[in-house]
Amino acid sequence: MQDPIDPVKLDRLAQVAVKVGLNLQPGQDLVMTAPVSALPLVRRIAEHAYKAGAGLVTPILSDDAVTLARYRHARDESFDAAAGWLYDGMAAAYDKGAARLAIAGGDPMLLSGEDPDKVGRANRAMSMAYSGARDRITRFATNWTIVAWPDAAWARLVSPDLSEHDAQRKLAEAIFAASRVDDDDAVARWEAHNEELGRRAAWLDGQNFASLHFTGPGTDLSVGLADGHKWVAGATETLSGILCNPNIPTEEVFTTPHKLRVSGHVSATKPLSHQGTLIEEIRVRFEDGRIVEAHASKGEGVLQKVLDTDEGARRLGEVALVPHASPISQSGMLFYNTLFDENAASHIALGQCYSTCFQGGETMDNDEVARRGGNSSAIHIDWMIGSDRIDIDGLSQSGERVPVMRKGAWV
Amino acid sequence: MQDPIDPVKLDRLAQVAVKVGLNLQPGQDLVMTAPVSALPLVRRIAEHAYKAGAGLVTPILSDDAVTLARYRHARDESFDAAAGWLYDGMAAAYDKGAARLAIAGGDPMLLSGEDPDKVGRANRAMSMAYSGARDRITRFATNWTIVAWPDAAWARLVSPDLSEHDAQRKLAEAIFAASRVDDDDAVARWEAHNEELGRRAAWLDGQNFASLHFTGPGTDLSVGLADGHKWVAGATETLSGILCNPNIPTEEVFTTPHKLRVSGHVSATKPLSHQGTLIEEIRVRFEDGRIVEAHASKGEGVLQKVLDTDEGARRLGEVALVPHASPISQSGMLFYNTLFDENAASHIALGQCYSTCFQGGETMDNDEVARRGGNSSAIHIDWMIGSDRIDIDGLSQSGERVPVMRKGAWV
Ligand SMILES: [Zn+2]
Ligand SMILES: [Zn+2]
Ligand SMILES: [Zn+2]
Ligand SMILES: [Zn+2]
Numbered sequence: 100m101q102d103p104i105d106p107v108k109l110d111r112l113a114q115v116a117v118k119v120g121l122n123l124q125p126g127q128d129l130v131m132t133a134p135v136s137a138l139p140l141v142r143r144i145a146e147h148a149y150k151a152g153a154g155l156v157t158p159i160l161s162d163d164a165v166t167l168a169r170y171r172h173a174r175d176e177s178f179d180a181a182a183g184w185l186y187d188g189m190a191a192a193y194d195k196g197a198a199r200l201a202i203a204g205g206d207p208m209l210l211s212g213e214d215p216d217k218v219g220r221a222n223r224a225m226s227m228a229y230s231g232a233r234d235r236i237t238r239f240a241t242n243w244t245i246v247a248w249p250d251a252a253w254a255r256l257v258s259p260d261l262s263e264h265d266a267q268r269k270l271a272e273a274i275f276a277a278s279r280v281d282d283d284d285a286v287a288r289w290e291a292h293n294e295e296l297g298r299r300a301a302w303l304d305g306q307n308f309a310s311l312h313f314t315g316p317g318t319d320l321s322v323g324l325a326d327g328h329k330w331v332a333g334a335t336e337t338l339s340g341i342l343c344n345p346n347i348p349t350e351e352v353f354t355t356p357h358k359l360r361v362s363g364h365v366s367a368t369k370p371l372s373h374q375g376t377l378i379e380e381i382r383v384r385f386e387d388g389r390i391v392e393a394h395a396s397k398g399e400g401v402l403q404k405v406l407d408t409d410e411g412a413r414r415l416g417e418v419a420l421v422p423h424a425s426p427i428s429q430s431g432m433l434f435y436n437t438l439f440d441e442n443a444a445s446h447i448a449l450g451q452c453y454s455t456c457f458q459g460g461e462t463m464d465n466d467e468v469a470r471r472g473g474n475s476s477a478i479h480i481d482w483m484i485g486s487d488r489i490d491i492d493g494l495s496q497s498g499e500r501v502p503v504m505r506k507g508a509w510v
Numbered sequence: 511m512q513d514p515i516d517p518v519k520l521d522r523l524a525q526v527a528v529k530v531g532l533n534l535q536p537g538q539d540l541v542m543t544a545p546v547s548a549l550p551l552v553r554r555i556a557e558h559a560y561k562a563g564a565g566l567v568t569p570i571l572s573d574d575a576v577t578l579a580r581y582r583h584a585r586d587e588s589f590d591a592a593a594g595w596l597y598d599g600m601a602a603a604y605d606k607g608a609a610r611l612a613i614a615g616g617d618p619m620l621l622s623g624e625d626p627d628k629v630g631r632a633n634r635a636m637s638m639a640y641s642g643a644r645d646r647i648t649r650f651a652t653n654w655t656i657v658a659w660p661d662a663a664w665a666r667l668v669s670p671d672l673s674e675h676d677a678q679r680k681l682a683e684a685i686f687a688a689s690r691v692d693d694d695d696a697v698a699r700w701e702a703h704n705e706e707l708g709r710r711a712a713w714l715d716g717q718n719f720a721s722l723h724f725t726g727p728g729t730d731l732s733v734g735l736a737d738g739h740k741w742v743a744g745a746t747e748t749l750s751g752i753l754c755n756p757n758i759p760t761e762e763v764f765t766t767p768h769k770l771r772v773s774g775h776v777s778a779t780k781p782l783s784h785q786g787t788l789i790e791e792i793r794v795r796f797e798d799g800r801i802v803e804a805h806a807s808k809g810e811g812v813l814q815k816v817l818d819t820d821e822g823a824r825r826l827g828e829v830a831l832v833p834h835a836s837p838i839s840q841s842g843m844l845f846y847n848t849l850f851d852e853n854a855a856s857h858i859a860l861g862q863c864y865s866t867c868f869q870g871g872e873t874m875d876n877d878e879v880a881r882r883g884g885n886s887s888a889i890h891i892d893w894m895i896g897s898d899r900i901d902i903d904g905l906s907q908s909g910e911r912v913p914v915m916r917k918g919a920w921v
Contacts, residue, residue, distance in 0.1 A: 172560035188599030
């Protein structure tokens, strides 16, 4: 039987991860986290990293069965524990110049049958223990990237009607296409893609819109943009000047909305997969930046719980533009994974904003971010509102209306 | 086809690792290193650890293919790099009370075809980066253990004439027998075994021999013992009072020789597997504790290089008594792995001594260890000199001769 995962394309994905995603520099160490199922990709990335002059490549492999053993057998106190020693070690590695690569692709539904209280506590403990390492990543103190592995369990979830072999093959091909490694010259294609994304971001920065206006079936939404917002897309420069692509794939051009200046109503254009639950046909209404009404045809209870997380959970932290022509959108697949789904359509995100989406954001403190309209929250949940039936206009600071997208395509 | 690795015995090995090897305490975290091939054992150990009340179990999995990618593709500078951030993290975990489990069982010949200079430099860099974590292990600052996984590559090396399936089955059964998990009541059997080992050590401590005298074919060797030496065997108490079994299996009762008081000649009774080379029929002569003549029928060049490592490499750091009736000796197998081979026969070790093999050694500094005759070196290489044709006598401080072993059996 044929390998469901094309080895040539897998090798190209590894090459793109090292050359484009990380832009790994000679002598740099590499810390690589991955599910153990992704070992074939881990090995190819290690090879490309060493060929690119890596110092030492250290894989940190996690195993779903070991994670489940904890939920099945550990005593209650275990769920407040986290491997702080490992995350602090990673932070120390970044401080000494190591790059960071994460392979996404475990079973998205792994914990869907477990006690939500335990899942929540374990996530909270992990999130706190990880804060030092995460801080270095979000500040781009080092070069980092995320790529995806077509895990069998993930593939079964995406294509429940196919055999495991066919499902994995379909997911693999979708990942390869979205990651632009389905043909030769993948590195050159990424250069062209980054250039195009950069041009869009520069145009939007030049416009310096006061707000964006989304219209279409079930949607009439005005999203005010933060003062001094900056549009970000594709390649990002680290503090030390290395240009890396933190997400493979990436299609979005995104910035920070003003947390007090969102109004109108909006309908989701795709289901939202949240921690093992599918929330369908979301419709919400904003007043003064705050969600004052929220409905869903399925999963409304979970949605209400999400909105009640904290005050910032009812406000926006991101608005992102993605054309309907994006390869991920064209695949028509729901991936149950934000790395892919957020690149299928224009979207907004509930919760925490990115300080990198401000002019001069690298050196901005939290107070200044808030003063300019940046939202803060413990959550950041992306949520699709674009499609080929949605138009987007920009409103200039003087109130002029400028077409940005028509029927999901850049004008 | 039947699984070459009996799942019931494998589960018992995991249970013994947690209950006997670690004696894991409720609430203790566990750091577990393993080759990725050992995942079935990793998962069972995680389950038993959580059932025993573990806080968090963190596996750190290594992969032979990633290691080989380094030797095949990395630039020269890579071989002086090491993951200090990871080892320092482990040390921090031990300081916070985490236990430590290592699964042995990668391919023993993995690096036998690689550039010895690169292998040596990588080992040295790793050894230096690991010193903080190793220090906590050798001082028994926390409870730790090593168990073995019957890796396929290891099995092929041990039984080159069998099919891979049969070779792995044979190695697995040998590991299970040696680890005393081939029958019910494994934990009770370990209690009895530890008691027997402890009785031997107590008897030898009571004798407080000045030296041991080995005689047999090609061997007439007097091994002086260090002043204030202590015999160690089986379970060991950590600084905080947890009784753990650092090696599964273990058959030896061992102590520190006096580095200046070894004389006579000795012939190895088994080949010595050293970093991918087999050294056969070693014969050496000692004067005043120092090897002044060394021969081997195969691998003599490697042996000479080992002896030239440093001044301490020509002197003894350990003498260990193992009866010929030990299950590992009875298997008649050469394992190419010290965890097993050193438990097949009485042995001596070139190089570094253990400060734990002194009365009051826990609080002894290096100067005091040296003053009492403890040897120091960058190496510690165990080397079999016992068999069913070897007699051992103890010489008391007043010169009396006391029989210890006759034809490889305790008297
Ligand atoms: Zn986004
Ligand atoms: Zn987002
Ligand atoms: Zn020994
Ligand atoms: Zn030894």
